[in-house]
Amino acid sequence: MAEKIELPVDRYFDPDPKQKEIAQHLYQQVASKPLVCPHGHVDPKMFADPDYQFGTPADLLLIPDHYIFRMLYSQGIELERLGIQRLNGEPVESDHRKVWQIFAENFYLFRGTPTGMWLTHELYDVFGVDEKLSGDNAQKIYDQISVSLTQPEFRPRRLFERFNIEVLATTDAANDPLVHHRAIRESGWKGRVVPTFRPDGIVNIDRPDWGENIRALGEVCGYEINSYRRLIEALENRRAYFKAMGATATDHAALTPFTCELSNEEAETIFQYALKGTAAGDDARRFTGHLLIENARMSIGDGLVMQLHPGSHRNHNQLIYERFGTDKGCDIPIPVEYTRNLMPLLRKYGNDSRLTLILFTIDETTYSRELAPLAGHYPALKLGPPWWFNDSLNGMRRYRDEVMETAGLYNTVGFNDDTRAFPSIPARHDLARRVDANWIAGLVVRGIVDLEDAEEMIDDTAYGLAKRAYKFE
Amino acid sequence: MAEKIELPVDRYFDPDPKQKEIAQHLYQQVASKPLVCPHGHVDPKMFADPDYQFGTPADLLLIPDHYIFRMLYSQGIELERLGIQRLNGEPVESDHRKVWQIFAENFYLFRGTPTGMWLTHELYDVFGVDEKLSGDNAQKIYDQISVSLTQPEFRPRRLFERFNIEVLATTDAANDPLVHHRAIRESGWKGRVVPTFRPDGIVNIDRPDWGENIRALGEVCGYEINSYRRLIEALENRRAYFKAMGATATDHAALTPFTCELSNEEAETIFQYALKGTAAGDDARRFTGHLLIENARMSIGDGLVMQLHPGSHRNHNQLIYERFGTDKGCDIPIPVEYTRNLMPLLRKYGNDSRLTLILFTIDETTYSRELAPLAGHYPALKLGPPWWFNDSLNGMRRYRDEVMETAGLYNTVGFNDDTRAFPSIPARHDLARRVDANWIAGLVVRGIVDLEDAEEMIDDTAYGLAKRAYKFE
Amino acid sequence: MAEKIELPVDRYFDPDPKQKEIAQHLYQQVASKPLVCPHGHVDPKMFADPDYQFGTPADLLLIPDHYIFRMLYSQGIELERLGIQRLNGEPVESDHRKVWQIFAENFYLFRGTPTGMWLTHELYDVFGVDEKLSGDNAQKIYDQISVSLTQPEFRPRRLFERFNIEVLATTDAANDPLVHHRAIRESGWKGRVVPTFRPDGIVNIDRPDWGENIRALGEVCGYEINSYRRLIEALENRRAYFKAMGATATDHAALTPFTCELSNEEAETIFQYALKGTAAGDDARRFTGHLLIENARMSIGDGLVMQLHPGSHRNHNQLIYERFGTDKGCDIPIPVEYTRNLMPLLRKYGNDSRLTLILFTIDETTYSRELAPLAGHYPALKLGPPWWFNDSLNGMRRYRDEVMETAGLYNTVGFNDDTRAFPSIPARHDLARRVDANWIAGLVVRGIVDLEDAEEMIDDTAYGLAKRAYKFE
Secondary structure, rough: OEOOOOOOOOOEEEEEEEEHHHHHHHHHHOOOOOOOOOOOOOOHHHHOOOOOOOOOHHHHEEEEEEEHHHHHOOOOOHHHHHHOOOOOOEEEEEEEOHHHHHHOOOHHHHHOOHHHHHHHHHHHHOOOOOOOOOOEEEEEEEEHHHHHOOOOOHHHHHHHEEEEEEEOOEEEEEOOOHHHHHHHHHHHOOOOOEEEEHHHHHHOOOOOHHHHHHHHHHHHOOOOOOOHHHHHHHHHHHHHHHHOOOOOOEEEOOOOOOOOOOOOOHHHHHHHHHHHOOOOOOOHHHHHHHHHHHHHHHHHHHOOOOEEEEEEOOOOOOOHEEEEEEOOOEEEEOOOOOOOOOOOHHHHHHOOOOOOOEEEEOOOOHHHHHHHHHOOOOOOOOOOOOOOHHHHHHHHHHHHHHHHHHOOOOHHHHOOOOOOOOHHHHHHHHHHHHHHHHHHHHHHHHOOOOHHHHHHHHHHHHHHHHHHHOOOO | OOOOOOOOOOOOOOOOHHHHHHHHHHHHHHHHOOOOEEEOOOOOOHHHHOOOOOOOHHHHHHOHHHHHHHHHOOOOOOHHHHHHOOOOOOOOOOOHHHHHHHHOOOOOHOOOOOHHHHHHHHHHHHOOEEEEEEEEEEEHHHHHHHHHHHHHHHHHHHHHHHHHHHHHHHHEEOOOOOOHHHHHHHOOOOOOOOOEEEEEHHHHOOOOOOOOOOOOHHHHHHHOOOOOOHHHHHHHHHHOOOOOOOOOOOEEEEEOOOOOOOOHHHHHHHHHHHHHOOOOHOOOOOOOOHHHHHHHHHHHEEEEEEEEEEEEEEEOOOHHHHHOOOOOOEEEEOOOOOOOHHHHHHHHHOOOOOOOEEEEOOOOOOHHHHHHHOOOOOOOOEEEOHHHHHOOOHHHHHHHHHHHHHHOHEEEEOOOOOOOOOOHHHHHHHHHHHHHHHHHHHHOOOOOOOOOHHHHHHHHHHHHHOOOHOOOO | OEOOOOOOOOOOOOOOOHHHHHHHHHHHHHHHOOOEEEOOOOOOOOHHHOOOOOOOOOHOHHHOHHHHHHHHOOOOOHHHHHHOOOOOOOOOOHHHHHHHHHHHHHHHHHHHOOOHHHHHHHHHHHHOOOOOOOOHHHHHHHHHHHHEEEEEOHHHHHHHHHHOEEEEEOOOEEOOOOHHHHHHHOOOOOOOOEEEEEOOOHHHHOOOHHHHHHHHHHHHHOOOOOOHHHHHHHHHHOOOOOOOOOEEEEEEEEOOOOOOOOOOOHHHHHHHHHHHOOOOOOHHHHHHHHHHHHHHHHHHHOOOOEEEEOOEEOOOOOOHHHHHHHOOOEEOOOOOOOOOOHHHHHHHHHHEEEEEEEEEEOOOHHHHHHHHHHHHOOOEEEOOOOOOHHHHHHHHHHHHHHHHHHOHHHOOOOOOOOOOOOOHHHHHHHHHHHHHHHHHHHHHHOOOOOOOHHHHHHHHHHHHHHHHOOOOO
């Protein structure tokens, strides 16, 4: 029989007893604060329907989580065996007990990874699993989770309340009619779930689905988007609609943070090329770069906080992309340059305190070289927390190490969980709060800040910074 | 009433008791050694005039220090409100009590930053301020500093002696007549203040002020600089003059460390284009790259140590530059490549032990990849300490971590404070000595070096390396 | 008289007593496990001849080790004074006592470097030297080592057995007839020494010695390599021969990891240009990039593990290269990009679990940005240990820190010593095992893995991963 596990109360803290004691003190101060979740990818549908059910343990924990199945795939386990649907509808493993068994047998692969830490916490704290998952106990634990999932207290709204979530932002395409968000608001349920305006499908004219997105945008706006002027109008209208539905922010992904300003004539010309499918050369890059500047302008007008996430080479693995689609764990980072790429946008709007532009990176070399110096100067700039592959214990430590001395804590925006995996949210915030408590305790034991300052700092990292930066007051 | 603070005697040391004990031992060994300041930007005027006064606390501590006001600006506080002069002479805040109040109210922004650590030390140690600066005690502390500044013991020469500075190098344009340095030497005062030869304004033909600089160089040399040959002659003359005034080093800033050798004919052609204002394309980059090689040649001749500081994109924020001028906290680093860029210079002079070329970087990715391997091979190369944004507790730790194993301690040159803020000099050296003591103690507790070696190493990092590398024997 | 030294039993462990205790426990578990050496540059000749002698202490320890003499050279000590042979046969220092004296007087340069740690261990453990090497005791220690080297137990085969080496792979050119490997196999000696297939001289058509290598390849194959088809045939034949001689792997160096697929016609055309000496422009890069893909294809066929080591700018110092030849400590890293460069190879073979492609880097910026995300996804990819300048205590720590959370331990391949310096092998493995034990202990004290997992992990890092990845079962 497997040994019972417990989550160590001092987990993730450095071993020095004095630092650990202070870290524990700081952590306790914020451990039960509400969770502010300003950026993520949870499906709002689960809150629109009060009776929404999560399906099997594999449906809930494994199949939607590319962090997990990419690791299994890297060891030669086909995605079909993990129940990931193929685009062409060919059969994949449908026995979720078998899928779960494979996962459990390979759970050792996650040793030392954030996914392993989150899962261990989540299984223990949300589902009461007090054994280390393995091939031996896989089916027993499957049963245990399955039983939980039938209970009313495992409906998403109930978990939302149990998790003490103060606000949860989803991410939604510019042409999304936000029917689930509307349903949530109309349902009378008090949970605060808000959309985020993401216009990537509209501003990137080189996407295969761009034409389709433009048509869909026209439909949701009620007029055809047949000119650049109409496009700008449509973006402004949709931003207003998102804001009316509770949004406080926009989100922009781009291959690079290249920005450049076009004249209206140039922008119109490229847009017409794009409609005809004849855009070429640098057109797409320049158009996207221009629309980043335009969105900054709109943000100054409507107050929506602007987020920028560059640097991911999407769908690097063609075979997986063609067989299974996007978001299957095969997006790979590339080197990114911010200093020169952002200069046109910053020269135009970087000095305007009404703009909040939050920058993210998966190229850590930019932390101390570019991002911290930029954020420590421009009033409009703030830095987002460590993103994606760097949303981890060591990744957070490196971020604090390389960013804080130059940017200062108050040019950063606290934590976000950026997750599709709803029940992992408390685990993710808990890890971040512990790592931050440990970091601040490290400053205290080195005589860099005193305990009074430390107590204010942990409140801000755990709660205040995110709430203020994303205007959730 | 605010609580009294003290500077913790074990500040900046790691918390492990054994490491801390050794760090304390090593630090004590060098805590009162004289300060060697081979690179910085203190104004020599303050030592030329024995009665020089610093002005108000804001004049002394805030207005000249872009590390400080960039952080305040990043939070939306206009530079005008901080008393920073506008180029067009329009009025800015002239009540320095108000400026100081804003600074004090926002002093929490500097938590965990080197600026915060230096200021806390400086206020405590130089001015006897034993409270944490805040909005509440701002005016009281302003009074306290103001009173100090009227005292004779707060004249720059007296502080120079109190700080136990053995030598202080300033940085001076190639065409600077060095009147203050001459006055210092002629005054009979024993403080060693020496110039550093910085020909950037002369060798970068694409600077807006280049023509003016060339004319000024001609004036100070007594002949018109109308040919490349004359330029070389003028540089050699000025180097000789600087050397006669005590200089032991030159300093070179460049956007990149690109070097390339031109024939005399090519150099002359580009120089004539520059005089006519028709230099174009790659001319400026090649000319600068060539003059870096020429300066290395001159260094072999006259023995002046050569320093190279590439990688800063100057005046990134056009609005601030146009309104307030240079050095206003809006220089932002860019990625830098050394391996190939320096090859022409190193092939020509890198094997010559008579040359000392000290490299600096603000792109930390080059530490382990390029700079340490280069310095661990070429006799002419040494590495400067962590520069600018990286002159910080964590920045120094990363530098030691990434450089020392490959370059070895003896291919580095100790610490320099690189500051305009004269009264912060002891705080900066103290932080560096503590961080180095802690680093070496970390080697001792890991059994990597023994205590005998450690004691030699701390002497070298705190004093010997800088003194020998910059030839201050 | 110099003080006696001992190697601290807890060396290289972090100072926290709890972490140190666990690290010690984990280290003890693997301290005496056999050494698996899957990648290195030891000369197989020393095992072919049972009576092979190492020569003088300088012959053994200094002259073949560019890690050592590059550091001495960086401080202005000419290579001639260290007994390094000049290509033109001009005399160099031949009195090895004098060479040794210089080395000993400058041994302090190696403080805190891996070379210093390895040498200290090696002198103590292999030769019984229990004093810190210095100018004073240089000749006494020279005598002590010289005496040892005359003893039968210091023949290479005896040391191989004493070191408990389970398998040692050498690195051998594609056209090498492997006479020493054959002699070893035919000698009846049980030591497992195997070749590694390295076709760099053949696939890089821009090397000065390419024509010569192609002729040599033709000779060893028994037919002229006059077409691309013949080249492919020859490579396949040689791989088969290497495999028959015990090889389990191939090794590929390249300036960049650029890959691209050529048609047979394009490949043939470039090959014919190369034979005529008229290859130009991008030909060499594309041909090499194509042959990397071809070698991946061959690996799927014959099962040889493929290693790729990009990013070293060879022979950066022209003077040293022309005077002393290759591998003289003047290879300098350059920035490397993997995400896009490897895409053609990975799209073709990255999903094939029959391929094992082990990637190395000396550009650490790629750890968290590119290599860990790639290895955490593609079934064919694994990551090699920290390479060259990063094969060090801090380098290993950074690797674990930046790689493990995303790639997971099981997409890495354990340690290799990559050395020419045969008697340093135990010291290198010992350091790696200690650093790994300390890393895993750090996970335990932070509650990230439990002791049961930790014990499995240290077995894998010290032994199992290398053995399995390189198919030494």
